Amino acid sequence: xxxxxxxxxxxxxxxxxxxxxxxxxxxxxxxxxxxxxxxxxxxxxxxxxxxxxxxxxxxxxxxxxxxxxxxxxxxxxxxxxxxxxxxxxxxxxxxxxxxxxxxxxxxxxxxxxxxxxxxxxxxxxxxxxxxxxxxxxxxxxxxxxxxxxxxxx
Numbered sequence: 001x002x003x004x005x006x007x008x009x010x011x012x013x014x015x016x017x018x019x020x021x022x023x024x025x026x027x028x029x030x031x032x033x034x035x036x037x038x039x040x041x042x043x044x045x046x047x048x049x050x051x052x053x054x055x056x057x058x059x060x061x062x063x064x065x066x067x068x069x070x071x072x073x074x075x076x077x078x079x080x081x082x083x084x085x086x087x088x089x090x091x092x093x094x095x096x097x098x099x100x101x102x103x104x105x106x107x108x109x110x111x112x113x114x115x116x117x118x119x120x121x122x123x124x125x126x127x128x129x130x131x132x133x134x135x136x137x138x139x140x141x142x143x144x145x146x147x148x149x150x151x152x153x
Contacts (some may be wrong), residue, residue, distance in 0.1 A: 006094040009049040011042045016058040024077035029112055030137045031143055050094060052087045062095060071099045073109040092124055101107040106152045112136055113145040126151045
């Protein structure tokens with residue numbers, strides 16, 4: 001996308017990301033967050049919302065938090081019509097660049113074990129460093145493991 005801009009957001013942007021939350025995350029896996037959960041997170045020190053914006057408005061977002069020298073990528077989502085157009089790559093590159101500039105030692109994330117997004121993260125140097133059994137709870141009560149991945153600087 002040529003007109004894509006990555007900007008630091010805040011709680012005022014939560015309403016703009018909620019339609020993306022619904023579009024990007026299959027409810028069968030229990031990964032999406034509610035607006036209340038997002039707002040609660042953003043009220044916590046060390047958290048941030050990063051928005052990907054184009055001429056049509058917000059098309060993607062990421063939520064992160066940091067403590068000491070570690071950053072955690074909590075969620076990255078791209079509106080379905082804009083997937084596979086470099087939006088997630090731009091968001092992740094921004095997060096990595098910002099973490100390096102802030103002298104973070106690593107970035108962690110968790111991704112559903114059977115989610116093909118693991119390959120996306122591997123392209124940026126993330127490696128699996130653990131598994132959380134039954135971390136995600138799907139709509140019908142199904143449980144899904146999460147792979148913990150880390151990118152060390």
